[in-house]
Amino acid sequence: MDADAVVVGSGPNGLVAAVTLARAGRRVLLLEAADRFGGGLRSAELTLPGRVHDVCATVMAMALASPAFRSLELKGVQFAHPPVAAAHPLDDRPAVLVHRDARCTAEGLGRDARAWLATAGAAARGGLPLVELLLKPLGPWRLDVPAFARAARFGAAAVLPATTLARRVFGTVEGRALIAGMAAHTVNDLRSPLTGGYGLMLAALAHLVGWPLVRGGSQVLADALVAELRSLGGQAVTGHRVRRLAELSAPTVVLDVSPRQLLAMADLPPAYRRRLSRFRRAPGVFKMDWALDGPVPWRDPGVAGAGTVHLGGTLEEIALSEAETAAGRHSPRPYVLAVQPYAADPTRGGHTLWAYCHVPNGSDVDMTDAIETQIERYAPGFRDRVLARHAMGPAALEAANPNLVGGDITGGLTSLAQFLRRPVWSPAPWRTPLPGVFLCSASTPPGPSVHGMGGWQAARLALRAG
Numbered sequence: 001m002d003a004d005a006v007v008v009g010s011g012p013n014g015l016v017a018a019v020t021l022a023r024a025g026r027r028v029l030l031l032e033a034a035d036r037f038g039g040g041l042r043s044a045e046l047t048l049p050g051r052v053h054d055v056c057a058t059v060m061a062m063a064l065a066s067p068a069f070r071s072l073e074l075k076g077v078q079f080a081h082p083p084v085a086a087a088h089p090l091d092d093r094p095a096v097l098v099h100r101d102a103r104c105t106a107e108g109l110g111r112d113a114r115a116w117l118a119t120a121g122a123a124a125r126g127g128l129p130l131v132e133l134l135l136k137p138l139g140p141w142r143l144d145v146p147a148f149a150r151a152a153r154f155g156a157a158a159v160l161p162a163t164t165l166a167r168r169v170f171g172t173v174e175g176r177a178l179i180a181g182m183a184a185h186t187v188n189d190l191r192s193p194l195t196g197g198y199g200l201m202l203a204a205l206a207h208l209v210g211w212p213l214v215r216g217g218s219q220v221l222a223d224a225l226v227a228e229l230r231s232l233g234g235q236a237v238t239g240h241r242v243r244r245l246a247e248l249s250a251p252t253v254v255l256d257v258s259p260r261q262l263l264a265m266a267d268l269p270p271a272y273r274r275r276l277s278r279f280r281r282a283p284g285v286f287k288m289d290w291a292l293d294g295p296v297p298w299r300d301p302g303v304a305g306a307g308t309v310h311l312g313g314t315l316e317e318i319a320l321s322e323a324e325t326a327a328g329r330h331s332p333r334p335y336v337l338a339v340q341p342y343a344a345d346p347t348r349g350g351h352t353l354w355a356y357c358h359v360p361n362g363s364d365v366d367m368t369d370a371i372e373t374q375i376e377r378y379a380p381g382f383r384d385r386v387l388a389r390h391a392m393g394p395a396a397l398e399a400a401n402p403n404l405v406g407g408d409i410t411g412g413l414t415s416l417a418q419f420l421r422r423p424v425w426s427p428a429p430w431r432t433p434l435p436g437v438f439l440c441s442a443s444t445p446p447g448p449s450v451h452g453m454g455g456w457q458a459a460r461l462a463l464r465a466g
């Protein structure tokens with residue numbers, strides 16, 4: 001095929017870029033290194049035959065809120081909502097539950113009810129225009145004055161470290177723990193600026209659009225995007241890893257790759273090369289998948305209906321665990337993020353569970369016992385339910401997807417500096433100095449998660465460039 005545009009990598013950003021370009025009439029060739037499309041959207045039988053596991057992403061809050069995905073109006077993808085978006089069990093008291101309804105969530109927070117409504121609740125009331133501002137930090141925007149005003153108010157709290165936000169605004173163990181569990185999705189030290197805002201935004205999304213998953217597995221979403229690309233005349237190929245840009249001959253190239261790969265692939269001007277080399281990795285993750293013979297036996301039955309479960313206890317414990325990881329050490333009692341798809345989707349061949357904890361980048365330490373011990377802490381008897389387990393440390397994650405450098409699942413550290421320089425400081429950071437070459441991975445704004453916004457922005461720039 002004589003392509004007008006080659007897209008390298010089929011993560012959500014690459015797929016959105018490919019479909020956006022094809023819808024604008026470009027002849028698109030999509031090249032994927034792995035033997036399946038999807039990147040972070042892949043699903044596979046990781047444990048037993050017939051058990052569908054999401055290798056990476058399951059929770060699709062960002063996809064549902066994303067202007068890019070909403071504009072694609074994909075057919076054949078069903079989102080399934082668990083009865084409870086997220087749960088945060090605690091040792092000596094009932095679990096905190098995050099419901100779709102902000103008031104219902106606030107009721108469970110006692111003295112912190114008003115604080116919840118004034119932060120996460122207020123951000124949710126900002127609605128999709130506010131989310132759009134956050135997902136398109138560098139525009140383009142329609143001038144929506146109320147959304148800008150709400151963003152300014154939200155921005156003041158959002159820039160705070162999670163530890164400061166939790167201690168200043170929340171007074172209960174429950175409220176503070178909940179903020180910590182949400183903010184720890186950043187895979188960052190909770191004393192870092194912006195971690196509070198990220199946590200609040202995730203919580204607000206639970207109220208605004210929910211934290212659903214894709215019925216049948218995240219692969220269904222990737223496959224729908226590939227089908228859409230092919231229906232528009234595009235070509236998509238697996239098992240093709242691009243190592244040098246010189247291999248490609250198309251006027252437009254969109255790269256869903258890490259900055260490290262871009263450095264290895266291309267002869268870049270020295271100044272840009274220097275700036276890219278300064279891009280910092282995040283810690284890694286150690287991820288586990290289980291096939292179970294029934295639901296997880298949570299001590300608090302309220303946790304059973306939650307799609308996502310934050311394990312690790314109080315603000316102090318979670319902040320310590322994240323600080324240890326950021327300092328290059330393995331936490332003996334790590335924060336564990338668990339997802340139980342069966343709470344929303346009965347089509348995955350039985351009860352499956354996944355969970356990860358954060359580890360220093362490139363770690364080769366087996367965290368199986370530490371993760372399972374944290375689950376047992378809130379669900380005694382969990383190990384007795386395990387039929388089969390599968391573990392992936394940083395090396396296995398990177399072998400499956402070269403963008404997960406050293407197990408970094410956020411495409412680079414989620415610091416304030418790298419919020420502004422992602423991967424370089426520029427009004428259009430998706431553009432590279434090479435004519436017609438664009439970067440669209442999670443290492444570009446707005447960063448990690450399944451929202452496809454990097455791909456959408458890169459494709460729009462490519463179309464504008466002619």
Ligand SMILES: Cc1cc2nc3c(=O)[nH]c(=O)nc-3n(C[C@H](O)[C@H](O)[C@H](O)COP(=O)(O)OP(=O)(O)OC[C@H]3O[C@@H](n4cnc5c(N)ncnc54)[C@H](O)[C@@H]3O)c2cc1C
Nearest residue numbers: 009011012013033039040056057058059242441442449450
């Ligand atoms: C364990 C885990 C759990 C997660 N959970 C969630 C979640 O629940 N919700 C959420 O929103 N996000 C989640 N994420 C994050 C989310 O998956 C990523 O932020 C998102 O997938 C990034 O999309 P991307 O398009 O930038 O890149 P990726 O999804 O990483 O895809 C990049 C693709 O490009 C291919 N590629 C790379 N280099 C080349 C090359 N040289 N040639 C050809 N192909 C190449 C790779 O093989 C891969 O398929 C999770 C991530 C992980 C790892």
